[in-house]
Amino acid sequence: MPTDPLTLGQQLVAVLEGGRRTSTYKLAVMVALLDLAVESVPDDPSAEVPIDLDDLTDRVMAQYWTQLRPLSEKDHVTLRQSRDGRGVVFDALVTLREHCSTPSLREMPIESAKLAAPEAYSVAHTKVKKNLVRYPLHLLQQVGTGSHECFLYDDAWMGKASTRAIADHGNRLVLFAGVCHTLARLAPLVKPAFQLAWVDDVRHMNRDILDDGPDIADHLFGTERVSLTRPAGILAEHFGNDCFYCNAHLRTSRHVDHVLPWSRVGIDGLANLVLACPSCNTSKSDVLPAPAYVIRALDRGQDVIDALAGEIRWPSQYGRVEAASHGLYSTQPDTTPIWLGAKHIQPLKRVDFGRWDVEL
Ligand SMILES: [Zn+2]
Structure with a gap:
């Protein structure tokens, strides 16, 4: 049991x-x-x-x-x-x-x-x-x-x-x-x-140094924690300067998105990072993405991601993304909200991460 x-x-x-x-x-x-x-x-x-x-x-x-x-x-x-x-x-x-x-x-x-x-x-x-x-x-x-x-x-x-x-x-x-x-x-x-x-x-x-109350939640766990400039550069160079989710060309504003939300899995490795437009990034927020997106991110290939990560001396963590995907999607209840694209959220459908033939 x-x-x-x-x-x-x-x-x-x-x-x-x-x-x-x-x-x-x-x-x-x-x-x-x-x-x-x-x-x-x-x-x-x-x-x-x-x-x-x-x-x-x-x-x-x-x-x-x-x-x-x-x-x-x-x-x-x-x-x-x-x-x-x-x-x-x-x-x-x-x-x-x-x-x-x-x-x-x-x-x-x-x-x-x-x-x-x-x-x-x-x-x-x-x-x-x-x-x-x-x-x-x-x-x-x-x-x-x-x-x-x-x-x-x-x-x-x-x-x-x-x-x-x-x-x-x-x-x-x-x-x-x-x-x-x-x-x-x-x-x-x-x-x-x-x-x-x-x-x-x-x-x-x-308490002695925090009397004015700076946002320490953000300092400890927020987006300011780590600079994603180097991953952004190499992702754009290798995969194109487009939004991973909606394919929009990224002109002035380019976000780096954690495919599996950082708040869920704490993975900053390149295998978990993609470029996104502000609209997709903001609407996705901390919601789990449709499994097909995770599979597409992993389909970029471990060799490719490992090599790119090596170039910028950044962790790849490909295996962690695979393992966390399996764990996240196999344990969450069917009512879990899943992000399918900008402003499109629906309950989780089961996928088997051992198989690679899942379509959106
Ligand atoms: Zn987009």
Whole structure:
């Protein structure tokens, strides 16, 4: 039996409400787990699913990476993510950033930093992974006081920063039977709630510097997070300067659209990016596109996308787009709104992403 969504949903809400957090790390871990669940949906909804701890660590690091950039070009203020402004995870990323000679973090996704400074990345990664196992992964399911019941994965072996213990457990955690499928199904509801709590925590942790209330939600999770100038250039050069959705020629105003909405899957890789006219981009917003669009984006070809991404030193993430498409469309209910084109939204029709013959 897959896990009951209502019960799991209540447990996740309890994680959100479980007392004051001293840092945002539990929230980052939970958002990373939700994204990984969407990309790992098994064919059998009731299956156990292993989550690789290296992957999980990469995802947590990627979330904090863009959040390290200063609030504005002028003041160089970096927002605190823990009450005392310190923490192994954030400090490791600051050190990694010092190894990367880039003028702006918005111009350099962490995957590019990994290529530019592999040793520094590896050092940071090891520190972050051990810390995640010791604290947020170990404590995530402790809601309320007293003894706790694991509802996502077994955390009994966690709680110490030991490379040996991690290796002994296969460098992974295992989502209990049915949990992955249910997490993926709940992700569209739960992920925004965790991000809202994250914004709220950061606001509390930085009260002294945020009195005028700049839009930190946008700073942490908005479109300002990353500069898509380089992907836009290479997409126009290779695929033409036209809207991917309606084919309109793009003259003065050109948007870069995340085919699978960033809010859903957090994928900035080139495989998930297309050029769009303002009208299509605005009307599509955070709605899931018709599966045929995703298939057309993937049909540009992994070799082509990987090569173009390499040219601009940008991540491709082709495999992630494939995996997330499968997870998103196979777990959402039939009533889910689907974007078919400008101002044309209708409920989801099922597609099988294993087959490539789906027409609009
Ligand atoms: Zn268009």
